[in-house]
Amino acid sequence: MAKLLAHQMLGLATAYFILRPESIVQAIMYGFTAIIGSTVPDLDAAGGHRRTLHNMIACILTGIAVYTVLLITNARISMPFNLYPLGSALSYIVAYITHILADIPTGNGVALFYPLSKKRVRVLGLRYDNVLYNGLLMILSTILLCMFFAGALPPYKIIRAWYTPHG
Numbered sequence: 001m002a003k004l005l006a007h008q009m010l011g012l013a014t015a016y017f018i019l020r021p022e023s024i025v026q027a028i029m030y031g032f033t034a035i036i037g038s039t040v041p042d043l044d045a046a047g048g049h050r051r052t053l054h055n056m057i058a059c060i061l062t063g064i065a066v067y068t069v070l071l072i073t074n075a076r077i078s079m080p081f082n083l084y085p086l087g088s089a090l091s092y093i094v095a096y097i098t099h100i101l102a103d104i105p106t107g108n109g110v111a112l113f114y115p116l117s118k119k120r121v122r123v124l125g126l127r128y129d130n131v132l133y134n135g136l137l138m139i140l141s142t143i144l145l146c147m148f149f150a151g152a153l154p155p156y157k158i159i160r161a162w163y164t165p166h167g
Contacts, residue, residue, distance in 0.1 A: 003129060004039065006137040010102055011038025011095025013144035019091055020148070025081045030091040033066060037095030041103075051118070054100050054110040063093040102137060106130070 015034035021027035040062060044052035052058065067089035074083040103110050109122020126133050 003134045004042065006134045006141070007038045007042070007099045007102060008035050009141035010137050010144075011035065011098045013141040013148070014098045015091040015094040016148045017144045018094055019087060021087070026084050026087065029084050029088045033070075033088040033092040034095035036066075037063075037092035038099045041096060041099045050103060050108060050120070051111040051114045054103060055112055055114040056097075056100075057113070057115070059093060059096045059100065063089055063096065066092045103128075105133065 012031055012034045015030055015037075016027070019030055021030045041053045041058075044050070044054065053062075067085055070083045070085035070088050074085050100110055100112065104112075104121055105124040106126045106128050107122070109120040111118055112121045113119075
């Protein structure tokens, strides 16, 4: 695992860059759920680290749980603002996936498809506290946040524009 702050920054930056919150409330909700999503995978540190929660099934199941809780809360509790259940849950999932991907180059890698497969995906075998790797994650996070705040197009629009015939 990379350092927690690096995970949180990268999860937040990736979620903002991909999902593009359009209001302050939306940005707060997406940011809050992204921070949680980038932190949850490391809750398995006590037992079965990088297996129990560092996989796509746990990501999907906890993402559905986040969506359900936000949807019910949004419907049942009178609030002066919308919780954006779908966007917030997607922000959680994006940050969660980002965490898992950031852990692949470290240590023993991750059991990406556990419990269906115990095979670990790994490259490089870096230590989680490797200063260079964590610094690289922080730089990437900063670049993504700068691109978001500068209004750069999100990846799906860049790809769609590139593949759209101009004629």
